[in-house]
Amino acid sequence: MVALCLTVLTFLQERLTVFYPNIMYSNISDMKKEEVGEVGEQVDDVDGRLEASTVDESNVHDYDTIQEPYVGMIFESEGAAKTFYDDYARQVGFLTRVLSSHKSECDGLLFSRGLGCRGYHDGQTKVELQKQDKQQESCSAMIHLRRDKNGRWVIKKFARDHNHPLVIQLGESRRTLDEEKDKKIQELTAELRVKKRLSASYREQLLAVVKEVEDHNYNLSMKVQRTLDNLKKLDAEAKELLSGR
Template sequence: MYLKNTTTFSINTMSGLILSDRQNPVSKKILSFHQFDCFPSLGFNFLDQFSFTVTIDSMAVEPREGTEFESEEAAKMFYDDYSRSLGFVMRVMSCRRSERDGRILARRFGCNKEGRCVSVRGKSGSVRKPRQSTREGCKAMVHVKYDRSGKWVVTKFVKEHNHPLVVEPRQARQSLDEKDKRIQELTIELRNKKRLCAAYKEQLDAFAKIVEEYSNRMSKRVESVVENLKEFEEIEFELLRSKQDAIYKPALNV
């Protein structure tokens, strides 16, 4: 990769240099200085917590075994920038997941010309005329693995490509930028849909609450009506009984 942007170096010790760049999150193992003899007469650590800005131009930075990254995404961004500088398109390839919780433990990034195109047979059994394939069986790749320290470490790097690097960096960058833009648009659309669904759910919950309250009130009214009917039946029975007693008692006295 060729770093042409201004890059900030943060020095925390007399023998450590960490490359910190927004677009190129490179590990401290890639670039490091082990001696600082600029201030031999100073009796204190003048460089502690000191930061300065330099510009690096025309310096290719390649992945190396043992290189560390803060995350899988940081490793992906690094190899993506590396592929752009060399003139090929990066491809996200296979990964290995944890059998316990499904977390990604290792990831492989490679060239978009990796693999071969497989012939497809039609329903009649004849081989269909294959479309022009961009696959050439390229082996170029980088393999990163999650380490116990919490870092992602490069465990294997294959530099050589078996095809000319004819893709212009600008074209590759434009293609990837268009994909990133489309992903961003879809992400915004998905976020808006989620908000709309949340609003619908809130309205539905409010309506369900109203229906539940109305149902409870109706249930209480029905219970009240049933109780009133029972009381009315008891009163009616008592009146009928009193009426019968009033009729039959004089007859018995005679």
């Protein structure tokens, strides 16, 4: 009897292997949990990457925060004023130079300074720039600073307009970079959404396959049980016949 049952079970297992060669039926429940879990983790990773690809926007508009100079603007030092004007120049797209400096005859301290545009054009060499400075062919854009009685530096004059094309419109370039970055983020977001939908679809397909396998396994188990019951019944009938003799 035992040998017959083992033979039947071996036959059924071989048939199952033919239909589903890549599935171990003894671990169907574990496979269901592990595989579905892996798909779920992939979806979470997609969301995590999406969140990570969209969060760090704090330094995108650094140049946009630089204010335009204005008459009456106050700085704590001449160096701070020069740094500000240099940053403003990089934002607009020109180089600066010192136009004038005046020191007090009493204490020898600097009390006035002019900063202006160098009139730089793309492609000029250092020699050409030096020659331009000597010929005083500079641009009219400038600021004039003066030290007050408290030691602070105040803009007394500001000229915005340039008499030449600017080298690089960094503000416009920054906006272009921002647009390209936004476009790239949108493309990545769309791609990640597609991957997320595919992951969900794969999960549904996997669940369907697992369910089908489990149903098939259940039906086969029922058939095996019925076969065993029939074998037991036949064995009992055989014993009755033998005892009747």
